[in-house]
Amino acid sequence: MSNFDDMAMLFAINNAEEHENHNIYYERQTRNTENVTDPFTLSDRLFIFVTLNFLDTGSYQSPIGNSRFMALSQPTVSRCISEVVAALNLPEIFNLWVKFPKNVNELTDIRNGFYRDTGFPGVIGCIDCAHVAITPPSSNLNLDENQHPEYIYVNRKGYHSINVQLICDSKLKILNVNALFPGSTHDIHVWNNSSVLPIFDSGYPLLQWLLTPISNPTTEAEAFYNKRQMSTKSVIERCNGVLKMRFRCFLKDRTLHYKPEKASSIINACIVLHNMCITNNIELIDEPDIQGLDNTGR
Template sequence: MEDVVQLLLIEELEDIEVRNRRVHRRRLDPFNELSDEYFIKVFRLSKALAQFLVHLLKDYIAPANRSTDLDITTKVLVTLRFLASGSYQMDVGSNYNFGISQPSVSRCIEEVVNAMNRNEIFNAYVYFPRNIQELNAARMGFFEKYNFPGIIGCIDCTHVAIFPPKVDDDNYPEHIYVNRKNYHSINVQLICDHNLKIINVNALFPGSTNDAFIWNQSNVQTLLRRLHEAGNKNYFLLGDSGYPLRSWLLTPLEYEPRPNIPEHFYNSRHKTIRSTIERCNGVLKMRFRCLLKHKVLHYFPEKASKIINACVLLHNLCIEHNIETPQNEEAEQIDLGVHVPERNHVVERVNPELAAGRNQRNKLITLLQQ
């Protein structure tokens, strides 16, 4: 009996020693010990931008009150590394000598992601044009780049894979997250400007939801409808044929026109400009690999949606600060969001909004040939 007690005591002392080594192990200081180029490769943000983010979030993240607590900077860097790599949390904690346990990493991610999802933080960096001046600026950006009048953004949806919810989950029924490619996902609506900055994101709908349905529930759709009803008709989005044609959302012609006629020129220009949103989606997922299909977010849908929002906010910060897009990182595994659009199964009757959309499109076809 004494031998058993002694053995248990030795094991307990060894556990304490291991914990003490973990607490007192010197952690890497990435700001001083990594080159600028490698820092961006690891965390996706420059050193200056990462420090800016720490300052931005400091009032919403618990400070270190004890010697064993993680400081705010470490919490932010751990979260950035997870979003950038999409690795399992234990790998994030053990890499780069952070020396942090998996439960601590999980708490870091939740705390920092929640901070980035606060309205006063998120809405300051991800927002649709808020007035006529900003609408005009968005329109001018597309016109100067593509010589195509009226465009203020391009819209599409992309799927982000998630771990299947429980079959009997009342809040998140498992079956509604299965998309058309037969994996569980969130169907994320993105709208971007000419510079790949995301001006609207909706990450609330399960993978089985149709793109057009998400759009019809969108605040942006309501805003643009009201704008056109008030007579401001020279602002519109470009979307693929999975969306309903409206004067504020122009889609390609339903048929493929023969070459060298105005309709063919319109469709060709539409496709070229609309690819902006596909490139935006690709850059977003190249930067933040936790969004890639083969990574799979191992979180409930609500938390996965917040992680997607956080990646969008960080993407916009990178755009604003001219952070280069990571290159040659398993590029063949990156889903650029290019897909065959789902045709609307319900044939629309000719209603005033559809007729106005056709009229708007016909005017542009005529204008572009001049």
């Protein structure tokens, strides 16, 4: 598979109970690609299958390659993952699948969806942060301006992570993701460095366009507001749960063994795939237990 970065890929996955039963459908639109005659060249389907296996199970690369369905070396598995993840991070792919509504009709549909499901009017997105565990980065002191020291990645739970900000609609489709900040970063700092505006938890300030719970409500109206607000916020909590069930590489016990920059790209790729599943009505076999999946990635 040559010149993979020049390919625009659209595909949907059927996340079947047995991994070998994955049905993968995809369409490739290539630019300036050459015919490949090497008999040992891997097919596009296998590249995608290997990557989905990794993201779905959160396994190490070697066991994936050694499975009876693959028989691939670890370096080959690594190349498959790297190229597919890179393709899903291409702006023409990522921005196609992860975006805020672009017109009044789309905006109205999102507002109506939240109001229908939660009774809360005027909502265009729910926000929360979730931690995705990574291996400790290098403690090399020669860091460039876009890198952080190792200790900055240690979150309040005591493990290394990326603090991932997500905004979703009522259908659990992710409208925005920010996977650039280390685990010790406070949620509000991630928000302040975002380019979006939308219902939130009490870790965010209460503004005219950003609605959070009222601390210590004293009236019936305030209590009713809090009830509806929490009902609406449960949407993003469920979205986080679905992500971690669909892509077990997000779970704390399935740590991403990559540098922070690569881990961020893998997270973005999972978000694109998640939205493809939502768009194509591909549901999880087992619904996530929200109570059993907190925002620390467990």
